[in-house]
Structure formats: C-alpha cells, structure tokens
Amino acid sequence: MKAMGSGVHLKLSGFCHRRTNNSPELSCHSLRAFTFNATSIFHCLREDSQRSKKPLEIVAISHLASAGSSDNFTKTSLHKPVTKRHLNGKTFFSTEAYVLDGEVLGVSSDIAQERVGVLLLNLGGPETLHDVQPFLFNLFADPDIIRLPRLFRFLQQPLAQLISVLRAPKSKEGYAAIGGGSPLRRITDEQARALRVALEEKNLHANVYVGMRYWHPFTEEAIHQIKKDNITKLVVLPLYPQFSISTSGSSIRLLQNIFSGDAYFARLPVSIIESWYQREGYIKSMADLIEKELLSFSEPEEVMIFFSAHGVPLSYVEDAGDPYRDQMEECIALIMDELESRGIPNNHTLAYQSRVGPVQWLKPYTDEVIVELGQKGVKNLLAVPISFVSEHIETLEEIDMEYKQLALQSGIKNWGRVPALGCTSSFISDLADAVIEALPSASAMSSEKDTCRDADMDPVQYAIKMFFGSILTFILLLSPKLFCVLRNSL
Numbered sequence: 483m484k485a486m487g488s489g490v491h492l493k494l495s496g497f498c499h500r501r502t503n504n505s506p507e508l509s510c511h512s513l514r515a516f517t518f519n520a521t522s523i524f525h526c527l528r529e530d531s532q533r534s535k536k537p538l539e540i541v542a543i544s545h546l547a548s549a550g551s552s553d554n555f556t557k558t559s560l561h562k563p564v565t566k567r568h569l570n571g572k573t574f575f576s577t578e579a580y581v582l583d584g585e586v587l588g589v590s591s592d593i594a595q596e597r598v599g600v601l602l603l604n605l606g607g608p609e610t611l612h613d614v615q616p617f618l619f620n621l622f623a624d625p626d627i628i629r630l631p632r633l634f635r636f637l638q639q640p641l642a643q644l645i646s647v648l649r650a651p652k653s654k655e656g657y658a659a660i661g662g663g664s665p666l667r668r669i670t671d672e673q674a675r676a677l678r679v680a681l682e683e684k685n686l687h688a689n690v691y692v693g694m695r696y697w698h699p700f701t702e703e704a705i706h707q708i709k710k711d712n713i714t715k716l717v718v719l720p721l722y723p724q725f726s727i728s729t730s731g732s733s734i735r736l737l738q739n740i741f742s743g744d745a746y747f748a749r750l751p752v753s754i755i756e757s758w759y760q761r762e763g764y765i766k767s768m769a770d771l772i773e774k775e776l777l778s779f780s781e782p783e784e785v786m787i788f789f790s791a792h793g794v795p796l797s798y799v800e801d802a803g804d805p806y807r808d809q810m811e812e813c814i815a816l817i818m819d820e821l822e823s824r825g826i827p828n829n830h831t832l833a834y835q836s837r838v839g840p841v842q843w844l845k846p847y848t849d850e851v852i853v854e855l856g857q858k859g860v861k862n863l864l865a866v867p868i869s870f871v872s873e874h875i876e877t878l879e880e881i882d883m884e885y886k887q888l889a890l891q892s893g894i895k896n897w898g899r900v901p902a903l904g905c906t907s908s909f910i911s912d913l914a915d916a917v918i919e920a921l922p923s924a925s926a927m928s929s930e931k932d933t934c935r936d937a938d939m940d941p942v943q944y945a946i947k948m949f950f951g952s953i954l955t956f957i958l959l960l961s962p963k964l965f966c967v968l969r970n971s972l
C-alpha cells in the first residue's frame with residue numbers, strides 16, 4: 483500500500499477500504515476486523531519510514547464526533563491520539579482516524595451507532611465481617627490463586643473451604659481494625675463514576691461497569707447488565723497497573739469463559755487493556771503523590787522511598803511466566819526516573835508484602851526489609867503501595883498499622899505513607915485516555931470454544947467430585963503435622 487503524499491510504502495496487510503453510511507462522501511479504511519491495535523500500526527508505519535529513510539508524519543485522532551467546518555488539527559506524538567471534532571472540513575462520525583501527511587489513512591467504525599461500555603475489573607472485598615469467610619472461599623476456589631496440578635483440580639473447592647475457614651479469624655481481625663469491612667466497592671464505584679465523567683469530557687459517552695472477582699458486584703452481574711444495555715463495543719480495564727496471572731489474568735480468564743458460552747459476547751468487539759503501569763499519566767500521578775508526601779518530612783532528601791507491592795508465589799514468576807515482577811520493577815524505574823527529572827534523587831527500594839501459605843513468595847519480604855533498613859540506620863521511610871490504586875486492607879491495616887509499628891520498633895523515626903491514587907483527577911483522566919486509545923483495537927474475543935466450567939457440569943459428576951475431594955481433604959487433615967503447618971502459615 484502506498485501512503486498518500488509521502489511516497490512511503492506501508493506494509494499494512496489486511497488494511498481495507500470501506501464506505502460508511504453516515505459519511506458517504508468519505509472513503510474509509512476500517513481497522514475493525516484486524517487484531518493489531520493502533521500502537522502496532524504506528525510501529526509498523528514508523529519502521530517503514532525508518533527503513534525507507536523518508537520522513538513520516540502520523541497523526542492519530544480519536545473520537546471524531548460530527549463536525550462541519552474546517553479546522554487545523556494538532557499533530558501529536560505517535561502514542562497520544564487527540565480528540566478533535568473537525569478535520570479538513572470533512573464530517574466524521576467515527577471513533578478514530580489515522581492521518582498521514584495530512585491525508586486520512588483510516589477511519590474506523592461509526593461512533594454514532596456504537597454503545598460503548600467500559601468494564602472495570604477489580605478484586606472485591608468483604609463488606610461486613612460476616613462476608614469474610616465466603617469471600618475467602620471465592621478467592622481460594624480460584625484456580626489462578628491456588629494453582630493445583632490438573633490431576634488434583636477436584637480438590638480445589640474442598641481445599642478452598644478448608645483454607646478459608648482456617649484463614650478467616652486472622653482476616654476478620656484485619657477487617658475489624660479498618661472499620662469492619664473492605665472499602666474497595668465504594669472506592670471502585672467512585673472511580674467508575676469519575677471515569678464516566680472524564681470520558682464524557684473527552685467526547686466519549688460510555689457506560690462504566692464494575693465487575694469484582696471475589697465479591698459483589700460480581701463480574702457475572704456486570705456482564706449481565708452489559709448485555710441488557712446492548713453494549714456494542716467494550717473496553718475491559720483491570721484496575722491493577724501491573725499484570726499478574728493471579729489478578730488481571732484471573733479476571734480475564736473468567737471473562738473468556740463467560741464470553742465463550744454466549745453468542746452475544748462471542749461477537750461483541752472487546753478490547754482488553756492488560757496492564758498500564760508504563761502510562762505516562764499514571765507514572766506522573768504516582769510521582770505527584772510521592773513528591774507531595776515527601777514534603778511532610780522535615781528533611782525530604784533524607785527519606786528512603788519504600789515501594790511495597792502485593793506479593794505472588796515465586797512459582798508464578800519462575801515457572802508460570804507471570805510478568806508481574808518484571809512489570810513491577812519497570813514501573814518503579816519509571817517513577818524514579820520521573821522523580822529524578824524533577825530533582826528528587828532519593829534512595830528507594832522495593833519489597834513484597836501480604837504473603838499467604840507455606841510456599842515461597844517473591845522476595846524480599848516487606849517486613850524483613852523494614853527491619854534491615856532500621857538496622858542499617860535509615861531514619862526516614864516513606865511507604866508507597868504500588869500494586870493497587872485504591873485503599874484496602876493491605877494499605878489501611880498491614881502498612882498503616884503492622885508495618886508502621888514494626889518500622890518504629892526497628893529504629894525508624896519518621897514514617898509516612900503515600901495514599902492510593904483513588905480518584906486523583908490526573909490519574910482518572912489518563913485511564914480515560916487509555917480507554918479511548920484501546921477502542922480501535924476492539925475485536926470479537928471468543929472463538930466459541932467449549933470450556934468446561936463447574937457451573938456447566940452434570941450435577942451427578944459435580945457431586946461425585948465434591949464427595950471424593952472432601953474425603954481426600956479430610957484424610958489430609960488427619961495428618962497432624964500437615965494441619966499444624968497449614969494453620970501456622972495461613
């Protein structure tokens with residue numbers, strides 16, 4: 483394909499022409515049917531330009547609503563689509579246009595007819611102490627949280643029952659200390675509302691849904707509402723900046739399972755933002771919070787910035803290929819680069835918190851590092867929760883209470899903690915940009931493949947599985963040594 487005006491050859495295989503009904507004067511290129519996203523097209527264009535050593539100017543424009551008069555649009559960097567209403571006097575009703583040297587290369591689907599949905603995925607948390615054990619059951623029944631070999635999968639539910647009962651007293655203590663329940667639902671609802679407003683301000687009308695993995699409102703409830711609202715394009719945004727098999731991965735797998743069994747969802751164009759830890763808006767928002775909190779210390783330059791991430795079992799990263807640790811380290815390097823560019827060259831360190839169970843988790847462990855830092859004479863510590871964007875039990879109880887106390891006992895004199903991002907406007911605005919940028923790559927997610935879920939299983943088969951699973955778990959429990967190990971490590 484030859485790019486208009488520039489003489490640059492572009493290898494955009496499968497890039498097709500289409501005329502839309504609403505803009506008959508415009509010959510459009512639809513990106514809809516292809517799996518590559520806007521960024522990969524940009525890379526492709528840039529590579530071609532570099533190879534041919536010809537200058538290439540690409541402008542990406544998102545969310546062109548209807549327009550009349552001519553207007554000179556701003557050129558922007560490759561990764562930053564802009565919202566514009568007018569383009570060269572033509573009228574667009576499209577979600578995005580790709581422009582090369584002033585020529586429209588591609589315009590995608592018709593936004594006037596789209597009903598856009600954004601699905602925020604999160605973990606969920608017990609709202610009352612009564613919810614704690616069933617919440618824990620849901621969590622441990624997830625095969626992405628307790629990864630059993632295939633042969634032992636039938637033990638998943640009885641094991642979840644056992645572990646949730648053993649863990650519940652300790653968890654309840656934690657939730658009681660923060661007011662009797664998790665604030666996650668309230669905060670995520672607030673973020674959803676703020677995101678809807680931010681999208682509206684960027685000329686995208688969208689419904690924003692919240693789907694929790696282990697407590698209300700469950701992902702299934704959100705999915706039900708999306709279908710009821712007859713959404714025609716969906717962006718899935720897990721509220722975890724870094725991807726882990728145990729968090730975003732688990733929620734996405736659940737979605738795939740639901741979608742594959744439903745004709746409406748199998749056809750629905752969906753775009754999933756798997757991780758977004760490297761986004762400039764997020765990095766800058768985190769740096770803003772850290773910069774502000776450093777000022778509460780009498781000697782800000784002396785403060786050790788202590789990133790505390792939620793851990794995962796080591797085997798996730800080393801055996802199952804979880805990118806979580808790599809993404810975490812990259813994320814922290816980006817935040818520190820940003821701080822350095824602002825003249826804040828403080829020392830920093832990263833550790834992992836909240837381990838559960840007898841296996842090895844990502845190291846170093848937060849509690850051990852706090853003690854070591856105290857021994858090394860560090861006097862000022864600023865804790866930065868980094869794997870989550872709202873307050874929850876692990877910030878409000880574990881960091882603010884347990885780790886603070888440990889730090890003070892270990893010789894640290896001044897302790898501070900950066901709040902979670904919550905509804906910080908620069909952050910929400912960046913999430914809105916992420917949604918807008920993701921829209922062009924929405925494509926049908928499911929290949930109607932059959933997935934075997936417990937819910938679909940024959941009830942007799944299910945009962946047999948539960949029966950033998952329970953017996954086996956019971957036998958395991960009779961081993962006093964194993965029982966002690968389990969109880970002490972949960």
Ligand SMILES: C=CC1=C(C)c2cc3[nH]c(cc4nc(cc5[nH]c(cc1n2)c(C)c5CCC(=O)O)C(CCC(=O)O)=C4C)c(C)c3C=C
Pocket residue numbers: 605606607608618621626627628649652653664665666722726728729792793794795836838869870873874875876
């Ligand atoms: C990126 C964040 C998180 C990862 C990774 C993660 C992995 C993970 N978690 C458990 C076990 C528990 N997590 C619990 C609560 C909890 N976990 C996260 C985030 C991540 N988990 C959050 C934000 C919360 C708090 C939710 C809230 O109620 O506010 C709990 C329950 C609380 C407790 O008893 O400590 C457990 C248990 C595992 C096993 C795991 C990786 C395999």
Ligand SMILES: [Fe+2]
Pocket residue numbers: 792836
């Ligand atoms: Fe967790």
